[in-house]
Amino acid sequence: MKDRLGNHIQQVRGVSYKPSDLSENLSDGYTVLLRANNISEGRINFDSVQFVRNNKISQEQILKTNDILVCSSSGSISLVGKSALYKKSGEHTFGAFCKVVRATGKLHPQFIAFYMCSQAYRKHIEHIANGANINNLRNEHLDEIQLDIPTDDQQKVIISKLEKIQSIITHRRTQLSKLDELIKCRFMEQFGGPGIQSRYPTVTLGSISNMISGGTPSSKHPEYFGGNIPFVSTPCLGPNFIDASAAQNWLTELGVQMSSTHIVPANSLMVGNRVGVGKSSINTCEMCTNQDILSFVDINTDKFDLLFVKKVIEQYGPIFESQKRGATIKGVPSDLVKASQIPQVPIDVQRAFVGFVRQTDKFKFAYLLLSAYHRGTKCENHFVFFIPFVREKGFIFSPAAF
Structure with missing residues (x-):
């Protein structure tokens, strides 16, 4: 059964503020403010945050567990619509260029969040959100999305499987980052780097x-x-x-x-x-x-x-x-x-280093194959499109579904 997404969500706009309403430190009377830069690869990071006066925030603008934080406005269409599930229970709020999607109907918030990391969703947003100077994701853009509505049991199965896949991907990303660090360390050891006296x-x-x-x-x-x-x-x-x-x-x-x-x-x-x-x-x-x-x-x-x-x-x-x-x-x-x-650097020395990089890429290739998955996984006759697919060297990895 298809239904409007708007029948299953509430949308809350972000906090409007002036520079004078911000603080560089968290103190009494201020709340942590999340912005679009805190949304990355379907996750929320808390590395670079601001702090906004409490009197600028309404009660509904306080993030709740399983809210979905969405970038709603940006000069770059590639950023509009990017989203992540908020899993904390601490008090955070969000800026004016963001909005929150809050599940209110039959759809689980995790199900909606996975959909909003999909290629189908991404294509839909890029098609409708173009503006003259800034791209905007209006309420009706999300409300009018038509989705197949699985039963409650079907949603639970889908969420369970995809959370397991997401856990594997997170682990693989950690392994890949270590390989990238290995390459950087090898480079610094051989050739120096920015701010370090080069040997050449x-x-x-x-x-x-x-x-x-x-x-x-x-x-x-x-x-x-x-x-x-x-x-x-x-x-x-x-x-x-x-x-x-x-x-x-x-x-x-x-x-x-x-x-x-x-x-x-x-x-x-x-x-x-x-x-x-x-x-x-x-x-x-x-x-x-x-x-x-x-x-x-x-x-x-x-x-x-x-x-x-x-x-x-x-x-x-x-x-x-x-x-x-x-x-x-x-x-x-x-x-x-x-x-x-x-x-x-002499070209033969460059190529020797590049050979090391390519060998390391073979290990990355193996890791990516292990964590790759279909862009769309068919579960109980419902197509669910999740999490951007992995690319490496121009290849798309999509082995058989789990």
């Missing part, structure tokens, strides 16, 4: 490449979309290599011509400088990017291995993060990225 002379990234910026065609022109040119944004970045399967959308030649995006040639280095600051990937085919990505092209691969350069840029992540500026969307200027220092 350095050149800037800007001096060994040409830079191409990106842009987004207007969603008011459907003729700009549906072509054969892959279009990516920063959520696609991170893997060492990406291909057309990473695309979030596809542009026509007219869409490229009538916007500020550009076609980035294959074997270029893409670096996020706004949303997803510091994330990077090497594209293995021609594609276009949005305005949050800088692409560095024409790097002489006889002197600089692209994967080696990517690993250098990864070392700059904390520096980029500390230098983010902006009122609504924080980013770093292109000049800062171009100023990244690339060690002039």
